[in-house]
Amino acid sequence: MHILLVEDDQFLGNILKTKLANEGFEVTLAIDGEEGLTQAQKLKPALIILDIILPKVDGFTVLTELKKSPATKAIPIMMLTNLGQDADIAKGKALGATDYLVKANLSAGDIAKKVKEILRS
């Protein structure tokens, strides 16, 4: 199964990529919002992990665009960020995110487990 990871921090991106690969997923890493949108359209992954603070196009905008396009609107999207305020969480959920995770509260391994959970259901 293919997973698209949109994360501008390459260090974290690579750690998460390795963890997901260990679980048997194929992972593509996009380092900004624009590339994220392009890759989503091209690959049509099984799941997208999306950061909020991104260069070029921010995460919420990417989320809105993905949910608008018929090709990508069914793909489950997991917001992954360090903004943990209630308003941000609510915004993410309202825009159609399947889940909202705060990086600092979970390890990469926890995230990989969550991904498996979402894709299992």
Next chain:
Amino acid sequence: MDSPTPAPIPLHKKLAEATPVIPRTQVVSATLTGLAFLSVVALVAILFQPIVETRTVFLFFVLVALLAVTYYVFPRIPLVRWGYVVIDAAFLGLITFTMWLIEPRLAGFLLFILVLIVVMADLSLYTKRQIAILLTLATLALGLHNWYRLGPSAIGMTVFEALVLSLFVIESRRYAIQQFDLESQRQKVEDYITKLLTVNKQLAKVEREKNEFISFASHQLKTPIAAVKWAFQYLLDGDAGTLTDAQRDILIHGARANTKMLRFVDELLGVVRMADQETRAHESVKVTALLEEIKTFLTTGAVERGLHLTWNEDAGLGETLLNVNPLAVKHAIMNVADNALTYTPRGKKIVVSVSRKHRMFLLTIRDEGIGIPKGDQKRIFERFFRARNATSQENIGSGLGLYLTKRIIDGHGGSVTIESEENQGTTVTITLPIATN
């Protein structure tokens, strides 16, 4: 208020700005005062007959009552200014004519009607008052004239008219001053309201900026913390190669220190965020819903740490409603629960009691932990304060948990009390008012 006391406002200005219509209550009180006064004079008149005729007095009573009733029912005659001038001139002409050529006593009666018109006129109180003063003098003049021509018994009515007019002059002054002062007070209140609204707008702006800062600070602080956490976890998971025991040991310590830092950052941001939470609206929440998370937290925590947890909940209490900010109250109770877990040694007990007393909801968390030394008990709710035996048990602790708890619960109209014995245990009792609907 730093401004110097303003110069006193001249009387005519106060009178000019007072509304011309005298309220009905004032008319009634003035009339009653007048009638009372007249009764006294009537009594004197009856005893000293030559000065006044009792018939006249009786007639005057009737006329004063008539004036009051008329004014009560029709407070104003709306006319243009010159309209009043014309009427006044006409009446004065008629009065003079009557006085000299027909019957002097009738003149007095006509003067009385003129007084009535003036009082009901749509002129400023100041103007009315000026006219009333002139009419008083005219009335006295008429009285003297009648005395000269007909003798003392003819002056009765005019004297009383003069008295009524004097009453009006005095009352109108008092009323105008009172009204003006009320008006300036009202103006001051309006000014205060405008100032408050401006300050309110500024505060809302500060609030917005504060929330933006929290978002920013949260991100800036948590990003490197997350990176460190993930890096350590990656290494500990063996994803970068097998570790020696020594390496593993060091990494575990590093990871733990990082976790402490994260918790502290969360607490700090929590304190800053709290004021925002405090102003948020309350909602009706069921007790069960509120305590669910806490119950799970304590149950899993107790298992992890080898503690015995007992949960006693009064039957039927689950349906009770509380009118609270649910996130804040959960946070408040969670802090207490966390303390119970942290400061109770392995094998000991934690007992939670949920009950209701009169109109208060009661939650008690009793542990067999290290307790709080007597000397520290009264400071335990202070911001950043940690009891001396707390640091030896767990060296991370912001000293903010109980401070936040007390602030939140007090803010909801509840209370937090602690009973503790060092090395025996601590009992924390939280009360919250039950929602009334």
